[in-house]
Amino acid sequence: METEKIPDIVIGRLPRYLQALQRLQQEKKLTTNSKELGERLGISAAQIRKDLSQFGEFGKQGTGYSVPFLINKLQSILNVTSVWDIVLVGMGDLGHALARYQGFANHGFRVAMVFDNDPQIIGRQVGSFTIQDTTDLVEKVSQAGIRVAMLTVPASAAQEVAEKLVKAGVKAILSYAPITLNLPVDVHVDYIDPILKLQHMTYYLD
């Protein structure tokens, strides 16, 4: 199976397909097809068939896709058949919300450690976690072999903390800080910023 050259934009759609399939599974549906998936996702059936065909033959003409089979295939392609530990840095309101978020379960992730640099909150419990001191971040994270991080620190601290994470061996960072990080090319970085999304939409409002 040649997956090297699949465009990143195709890869970016696969988690949405998986999400829709997992909802179908919750609804006890055993089979689906590109038309049904397309209607749920607002993506054309042809696009979905084309995207999935890059990874092999997953469905049969006329009968469509087996929901559990396609879920397994997508989980395997996306590397989420087992669970990735996540290190979460920055325990403000958003960090608290993410530490307590129940939605990571069954999607390939779990928060494993939480850090902050504020002496006022280091040592406190958040759910089942004790907030640890970022001074110990590199040692603790590298010992645990954690490779995925979420960053919920202020913009002014984000670059420095991200560099610590990279030093600890982290290879994928999801940052909620409103600043572009400058990191080695072998580290995958993505961003979540509601303001960017809201401003994109207001462009279209009269």
Place this chain on the structure above:
Amino acid sequence: METEKIPDIVIGRLPRYLQALQRLQQEKKLTTNSKELGERLGISAAQIRKDLSQFGEFGKQGTGYSVPFLINKLQSILNVTSVWDIVLVGMGDLGHALARYQGFANHGFRVAMVFDNDPQIIGRQVGSFTIQDTTDLVEKVSQAGIRVAMLTVPASAAQEVAEKLVKAGVKAILSYAPITLNLPVDVHVDYIDPILKLQHMTYYLD
């Protein structure tokens, strides 16, 4: 100025340019150029010049861009010269975090009303807001003329709440619920879901 046909992918990059410019302004820089912006954003200088040129001539060959001038232009293009009121629905951990988030100020938005359907928390204070009953959502939101919403309800409730928002006159919805909404085409919808972003990155991890 013909802006009708500018690709949506270009529009989606403008908030990032604005974000970078506002950071330059915080750093007291008065001028910049496409090379500096590009390095900060990980976008090529040529791409930035091409994107901006679709809206007119903003810089001079050799001297670059005036930071405050370009900020004003981008705010005007993105429709964020004044402040949009936001209605926030779903006051769990994430709703609380967004209601208290200080980052909307100076970026064209402010949370104006918060709602939930849980009798246990309706009437409670969150920062300066009183949690209101979603039963009153359509009336209150349409009276206030609010057109932008953020949705932080569970997936199972998202479609129903989104339809209420549309009924109230909302035209742009940023949803944190892990489900694709099915809404009229004149309503702009975007999504924030950390799992989709994390799974996109783990594809590339060994």
